Amino acid sequence: MIADESCTKILLDAFNDYLAENFEENFYSLLLRYKILNIEDRNYFCKYTAVINDLKNKQIAYKFGDLQLTDLIYINFILLIYHLNIDFGRKEFEVFTNLNSFETWLLNPQQFDYSQFNTRWLLEVKDSPVILKRFAGTEAMIKSVDISLLQKYDADLAKIKYKYLLQ
DSSP states (O other): OOSOHHHHHHHHHHHHHHHHHSOOHHHHHHHHHTTSSOTTSTTHHHHHHHHHHHHTTSTTSOEETTTTOEEHHHHHHHHHHHHTTOOTTOGGGGGOOSOOHHHHHHHOTTSOOGGGOOTHHHHHTTTOHHHHGGGTTOHHHHHHHHHHHHHSOOHHHHHHIIIIITO
16 A cells, blocks of 8 residues: 555545546546446446446547457456456446447357357457456357367467367
């Protein structure tokens, strides 16, 4: 801890006052990432998901990945969810609308309809071990990867399978 308890309280009060008056999603995500706040503090996480839903897929955001199936706003939200190991079944996620299949899969891979799965999506997140690690043991995903590898071998996809999915 850098500050003593009284200084920490002053800072937390200032952060909470700021968020209560002028909620800012980037500031809030930093506070979460550095574990200054947690998702149970006040109703900030609910506000955060609503703001991300409003901002995603707007022209203001750059597209993410080779397939450009989502934007940087949404993928940064997903990275935070995975980094903090937030439960995929949280009620706050119900706010999301107009998600494509890729975005739906990332938001809750456990409940995803794998008949809609495209193994190329794994290649979109191949440089994000924090995401890939949470896919470990997902049988439907492993089966899809096996089929894809039999049809056309891809070294990166095989690496993902053995390094992350089979763990």
